[in-house]
Amino acid sequence: MPAHHSNQPANQGRRNFLKNTGQLLIGFSLTQAPFAVHAEGMPFATPRVEEDSINAWIRIDAEGNVTVLTGKTELGQGIKTALMQMAAEELDVNMKRIRIIIADTGQTSDERYTAGSASIEGSGRAIRMAAAEARKRLLDMAAGKLNAPVSGLTVKDGIITATATGQSISYGALLNGKSIEGEVTGKAPLKDPSTYTLVGTAYPREDIVAMATGQPVYVQDLRMPGMLHARILRPPVYGATLTALPENKLTGLAGIIKLVRNGSFVGIVAQEEYQAVKALRVLQQSATWNKPPLQPMLPELFNKMAAQTDNGEIVEKNDSVDPAIAAAAVQHEAVYKRPYQMHGSMGPSCAMAQWKDDQLMVWSHTQGVYPLRSTLADLLSIPESKIRVMAVPGAGCYGHNGADDVGADAALLAMAVPGKPVRVQWMREDEHTWEPYGSAMLLRLKGGLDAQGNLLALKTELWSDTHIARPGGRAGHFIAGRDLEKPFTFSPGRFSGGSYRNAVPLYNTPRQVILYNYKGPLRTSALRSLGAYANIFALESFIDELAHKAGKDPAAFRMQYLNDDRAKAVIQLLIDKTNWKERISKKGAGLGIAFAQYKNEAAYFAIVAEVQVDKTARQYRLVKLTGAIEAGQAINIDGIKNQTAGGMIQSASWTMLESVRYNATGIQSRNWDTYPILRFNAVPDTEVFVINRPELPPLGAGEAAQGPVAAAIANAIFHATGTRLRELPLKL
């Protein structure tokens, strides 16, 4: 018998675990499993899953239903469906047989963060390999039972048939309730993409049915018997310390269970949600704080940034760049600015936690259950083995927002009311003022053209605060961690790659890139595409400026300096689809193009923006965005289109409207009135074309649109008006 046996006691225990929880695993629905966990006493420690074992990723029950396990989380990007498609395809089963369990330290492998558009490349690859391995083992088993060579077997919806005899047996019957154990060797044959029937199709997301009918889907919808509600009293500004908290003001308020105070961290736990909200308002009015002022202000911030030139980090070095630009017939220099911008999730961050029997359970919309767990262990000084973090979807997150912070809030409060599940939800104002923003950035580009308008060299200097401040085991990365009586200190990671993401031009010309790490006044971390948004905005605006100076069609100018045929193909597709050549030659039409390959290694994306300008009113309207994307093998074409169109609209919103306002007393963008985003009447029409290359590995696509859209809009405004806008958001 093939290796689905193993006699080590540890595995025995694990099999029992699987058996005990089999029902739950298979019947996993978004609603029941998160509730059931504590009641059923599922283990808190990480399952003893070796990442190279098949059943770390794929499990098949006696009925032939398949459970896929991923350490990645669903953030609205549709990852569940795409991963299920990959497993179903490789195993040759119908989608109806597939279930999925997303990140949970009690069940899934540690796949760190769901970020960087890397889920399909990482988790998808692992699941595909495990599914192929499982299929191979099942075929080997069936060959014995059916007395036929493996080459004489076919599989349809998990039923293996011997072509010669017509005899068949199902996956479920073969396994008979046992799990497929053994390693993913990487040697199992993968299906030929030309035979795919599921991957590459627009398989619909089933979770949309639940969303459209009001079933519980989100962490915000979790309810448990005996659950308490809580709110957090946040400081008025970063670094403020609580000087007085007149607790007597709460006297007479109904439903208050506990006021939790630890240094400047204050939480109020109440029987009912609105009681917690009311108490919070009372506390906000009565608490007094020692408030350090915020500075520097915008636009002084950009001057301060530019003045910092003593710690440059050479990202890309080429000594010929400075002399080439100095000697160029046409020299050009321009400065671009990006303000702080928000994730602005529709659902304020929310978490539930329960401290019971010396174990802490946390339900969270975090992007990384394992890193959150290790950071909670640091915060609470309890071992990781006593903490279990389970991912439950929240509203779209777009990067590192308040999800981890509210998880810490919930954990701290749960410890104060043992036994009780505590649900904490941030108020809108908490989300707007405390989420880590996308950093403000300053970019100075220089370039040279020869007398014929040929590009000679490009130089980029950029200034940015960190884009990576996720909690990776250090509690100082939680807001609450810094407010405690014995505060944890915050030390940003030294990795500055997020800042210079996409700063190195893909264009074939000598280039030099220098990064200055600048510590600004606001809290920053990963916002969808990180530094790529501003870097591509600057680069693709600058290329447009150079094309104009060279007297060349900006699309053709780009093509001239791209060596990669895949890059050229997305631009060419847009040129064809938008009737580019004819329309760009018309003055005042308002057409702009931009391109980037995300991270210079993920999806290729090009975009044409069309604007209408009302010069007298000094206003413009974004009429349409047409995008072309190539992400290698498309797993779910419709999913890629949906994500890309969404990214285009979100980036248009950042680009046209968004900027975090603050003054010395703190953040002033406290809600949607003071931080407006695009509403329906201003949203452009969108169209997305996907180039599918089934023979190539899939590439991350979720963040490809962010940078190019900004530049395309600026370029379109220039085309319409002759005015070059270099500061985001773009205002005429």
Place this chain on the structure above:
Amino acid sequence: MEKTVVLNVNGKAWSLNIDPEMPLLYALRNNLQLNGPKYGCGLHQCGNCMVLMDGKAQPSCMMPCAAAAAHTITTLEGIGSGSSLHPVQKAIIEEQAAQCGYCLNGVIICAKALLEENKHPSDAEIREALQRVLCRCGTHTRFISAIKKAAAANAG
């Protein structure tokens, strides 16, 4: 402080002992355990908490329960479910018009209210009807096509 307030939600009268000042949204989500209406801002700025009040789309996050008692309220759950989906829900699912879906409640409620009044809305009228709803994932263009599809299905 608590009082008995009778709320008429999804065709049933619910007698609740609650703080009459409490905004309707909290009663819907916590007392009636409905998930459709969602908290997004509590300030009438995002539309996540939309319900139908006497057939009109209205946010529920600031209206006290005491005032809501005078109205007939329908939530997303009351619009359609399972095999009896409302045409707007059906079209949203068919068009795969959602990413995170958090804003879907507001979109569907506003679309239903619109189609009750205007069987053949133009693009501009659809945008106007959804103006109070924010979507951060950028699913807008799919929402608009889904609502057009629902209108066509209704008419056909």
